[in-house]
Amino acid sequence: MSDADLLARRFEENRPRLRAVAQRMLGSGAEAEDAVQDTWLRLSRADVTGIDNLAGWLTTSVGRVCLDRLRTRTTRPEQPWDTAGPEPDSTEGGPVDPEREAMLAESVGRALLVVLDTLAPTERFVFVLHDMFAVSFEEIAAVVDRTPAAVRQIASRARRRVHQDGTVGETDPARQRRVVEAFLAASREGRFDDLVSLLDPHVVMRADPVAVGLGSAAETRGSAAIAGFFNGRAQGAVPAYVDGLPGAVVQIGREARLTLSFIVTDRIIGIEVVADPAQLATLEVTSAEAQRR
Structure with a gap:
């Protein structure tokens, strides 16, 4: 198999995820497919020898394509929502990809x-x-030309708006909270299999330099590795919301020393560990009990 064929195959493996990103960004099946194709063109012209994480590169690239398209919408009217049913697939007349259609639905x-x-x-x-x-704030910051701290604030603001609208499903805070509470309980009780079941197979955990000094790795990937790290831990972690995300906080007295933020869709797909005092001071940490009142 040639290098070009191998690259095309790896792109096709990532296509369902890329289309899901583009669909959420653009809200249109046809536009999403166009954005994915634009991403393929960018990949085919890129020097792939410098890409360490192809899946991450593709996710960020399709997001960048979609961001450019959203910004141009101000110069032309948007298409109205089709309330009669789901949008037609852009590969009309061609074979249907069941996996892609299931993911979209x-x-x-x-x-x-x-x-x-x-x-x-x-x-x-x-x-x-x-x-x-679960793309990191650092990776996103490079695309939008902001600092990671500024990107975190943008995410927090957007999160509040989405939750205030009462949208249910993958962004439902109550369901996310239940998943995180089950994860923390399984961690404290050393139930490894339960931890694995609550984690997406491709989950990623990122820790800041201070947390790394306390024993975390800067980045850990995979459900088994992360379940192994948490197995028997989280003894001092108190459920909390961290900038609107379900998570936990470790406190000494009333002072937060470490926070865990969980990104939850169907299962946990991302965990962020913050222990840097300067960064902790910028976070809005609310106890889960207070949030329920």
């Missing part, structure tokens, strides 16, 4: 897309890539 509710459409392009880009696909 289960992952993108119309109510969610309508709410996302109220966000500014940068807010939508940050929310979709981080809160739905």
Whole structure:
């Protein structure tokens, strides 16, 4: 198999995920397919020898393509929502990809897309890539030319708007909270299999330099590795919301020393560990009990 054929095969393996990103960003099946094709063109022209994480590169690239498209929408009227039924697939007349169609049907509710459409392009880009696909704030910051701290604030603002609209499904805070509470309980009780079942197979955990000094790895990938890290831990972690995300906080007295933020769709797809005092001071940490009142 030639290098070009291998690259095309790897792209096709990532196509369902890329189309899901584009669908959430653009709200249109036809536009999503166009954005995915544009991403393929970018990949085919890129120097792939410098790409360490192809899946991550593709996710960020399709997001960038979609962001450009959202920004140009201000110069032309948007297409009205089709309330009669789901949008037709853009590969009309061609073979249907069952996996892609299943992902599209289960992952993108119309109510969610309508709410996302109220966000500014940068807010939508940050929310979709981080809160739905666990792309790091550092990677997103490089695309939107902001600092990671500024991107975190954008995500928090977008998150509040989405939740205030009462959208249910993958962004439902109550369901996310239940998943996280089950994860923390399984961690404390050392139930490894339960931890694995609550984690997406491709889950990623990122820790800041201070947390790394306390024993975390800067980045850990995979459900087994992360379940192994948490197995028997989280003894001092108190359930909390961290910038609107379900999570936990470790406190000494009333001072937060470490926070865990969980990104949850069907299962946990991302975990962020923050222990840097300067960063902790910028986070809005609310106890889960207070949030329920």
